[in-house]
Amino acid sequence: MKKFFIHTFGCQMNVYDSERVAVMLAEKGWEYTENAEEADLIIINSCSVREKPLLKLYSCAGRYLPLKKSKGLRIFIMGCVAQQLGGEIIEKIPYIDGVFGPGAEDMIPDVAEKGVFPFVSNKADSLEREEIFPARSKGSFFSPYSSYVTVMHGCNNFCSYCIVPFVRGREISRKSAVILDEIKKLVDSGIQEVTLLGQNVNSYKDPENGKTFAALLHEISEKTALKRIRFITSHPKDFGEELAQAFRDIPNLMPYLHLPAQSGNNRILKLMNRRYTVENYIEKMELARKYCPDIALSSDFIVGFPGETREEFEDTMKLVDLVGYDSIFAFNYSPRPFTKAEKMTDDVPEEEKFARLNELLDLEKRRLKEVRGRYLGRTVNVLVESESPKGDTFMGRSEHNLIVHIAGSIASDKGKIVPVKVVEILENTMRGEKVVSQPE
Numbered sequence: 001m002k003k004f005f006i007h008t009f010g011c012q013m014n015v016y017d018s019e020r021v022a023v024m025l026a027e028k029g030w031e032y033t034e035n036a037e038e039a040d041l042i043i044i045n046s047c048s049v050r051e052k053p054l055l056k057l058y059s060c061a062g063r064y065l066p067l068k069k070s071k072g073l074r075i076f077i078m079g080c081v082a083q084q085l086g087g088e089i090i091e092k093i094p095y096i097d098g099v100f101g102p103g104a105e106d107m108i109p110d111v112a113e114k115g116v117f118p119f120v121s122n123k124a125d126s127l128e129r130e131e132i133f134p135a136r137s138k139g140s141f142f143s144p145y146s147s148y149v150t151v152m153h154g155c156n157n158f159c160s161y162c163i164v165p166f167v168r169g170r171e172i173s174r175k176s177a178v179i180l181d182e183i184k185k186l187v188d189s190g191i192q193e194v195t196l197l198g199q200n201v202n203s204y205k206d207p208e209n210g211k212t213f214a215a216l217l218h219e220i221s222e223k224t225a226l227k228r229i230r231f232i233t234s235h236p237k238d239f240g241e242e243l244a245q246a247f248r249d250i251p252n253l254m255p256y257l258h259l260p261a262q263s264g265n266n267r268i269l270k271l272m273n274r275r276y277t278v279e280n281y282i283e284k285m286e287l288a289r290k291y292c293p294d295i296a297l298s299s300d301f302i303v304g305f306p307g308e309t310r311e312e313f314e315d316t317m318k319l320v321d322l323v324g325y326d327s328i329f330a331f332n333y334s335p336r337p338f339t340k341a342e343k344m345t346d347d348v349p350e351e352e353k354f355a356r357l358n359e360l361l362d363l364e365k366r367r368l369k370e371v372r373g374r375y376l377g378r379t380v381n382v383l384v385e386s387e388s389p390k391g392d393t394f395m396g397r398s399e400h401n402l403i404v405h406i407a408g409s410i411a412s413d414k415g416k417i418v419p420v421k422v423v424e425i426l427e428n429t430m431r432g433e434k435v436v437s438q439p440e
């Protein structure tokens with residue numbers, strides 16, 4: 001049987017796309033391998049959002065070149081860089097056999113079988129809605145217990161630093177009936193937790209009946225047997241009362257909200273074209289806490305945006321200190337092609353960007369200890385997913401989306417949601433003890 005290997009860069013959207021391609025290949029008789037050396041087909045799912053995407057792609061493809069030479073396997077590129085550069089990738093990396101932009105990945109199984117090489121397609125915009133979102137006929141591929149489901153594709157917001165609207169196109173929502181059907185199939189295959197994906201889920205609108213994202217969450221909760229629902233990402237400008245109330249009213253919506261602030265300074269937010277102020281953002285955080293006081297909040301931040309002064313960066317530090325996030329993801333600014341910010345002068349020196357980033361991460365490390373301290377001694381419910389890296393116990397995610405290593409857990413706990421008493425808060429994870437109920 002022919003084998004395939006997938007190397008995925010970037011966000012959960014890419015993980016979802018890799019999974020869809022894996023399911024499609026498996027349906028055509030291909031076998032998945034975690035070892036690139038065994039593969040007949042290597043697929044690199046590329047990302048152009050974070051730093052040095054092209055360099056990463058070149059070095060990743062170069063790593064597989066010796067395998068291509070010795071085994072004659074095929075190497076395909078999919079994802080955002082494929083969309084951004086199309087056939088240019090073949091000019092730059094001539095040993096690549098196929099380039100598939102977002103929305104064109106569905107051609108991969110057919111091209112792998114009977115393609116003419118090199119093959120290039122990056123015409124996502126010419127595809128119809130259901131071609132962009134073909135339903136999955138099987139369950140999840142990479143994890144038997146949790147999965148991603150895309151609810152919408154693309155973005156209309158044009159934040160001045162972001163390449164996504166250029167490579168993923170404009171917003172398109174999936175029909176809620178199709179989303180429900182996909183989730184029901186996942187539940188039948190053993191999935192307990194689904195994370196709904198969209199660049200800006202607040203803009204979700206059912207193309208058939210105009211249903212909102214909050215209404216979709218209610219429907220999923222009421223009409224499927226799914227145990228846990230999560231979603232990412234919300235844009236702060238669109239986060240409102242209806243979605244905040246969903247955290248109170250939907251019992252299986254997990255208390256975790258990722259609301260990317262990006263900066264704590266109003267002038268920088270304006271330059272970023274984020275269309276909210278720091279004051280608006282803080283109000284949204286308060287709104288989430290009003291309906292779900294114990295909610296875990298997380299955010300993204302960019303430091304060293306063009307023109308950001310020391311004082312403006314310190315406003316970001318103040319915001320992080322004030323909110324008390326459960327987690328943050330922070331990055332140094334670097335320009336992306338096509339974007340407005342690319343035309344601004346990237347004037348914060350690299351060493352200053354790194355110094356600011358480290359300062360912000362140090363602050364967050366200190367704040368985390370206090371914020372996550374609220375879990376100490378508490379019993380949290382953990383979906384047990386896999387063995388811990390050391391192999392001495394099992395681990396999973398709490399309702400608040402934190403990884404918990406569970407003393408006393410056994411292999412048959414995998415796939416179950418078990419109560420765990422938290423005994424230690426570590427830097428990135430927590431340790432706990434499985435709570436065993438006493439016979440009456």
Ligand code: SF4
Nearest residue numbers: 155157158159162164
């Ligand atoms: S909301 Fe802004 S940062 Fe997010 S994907 Fe859209 S343009 Fe990019």
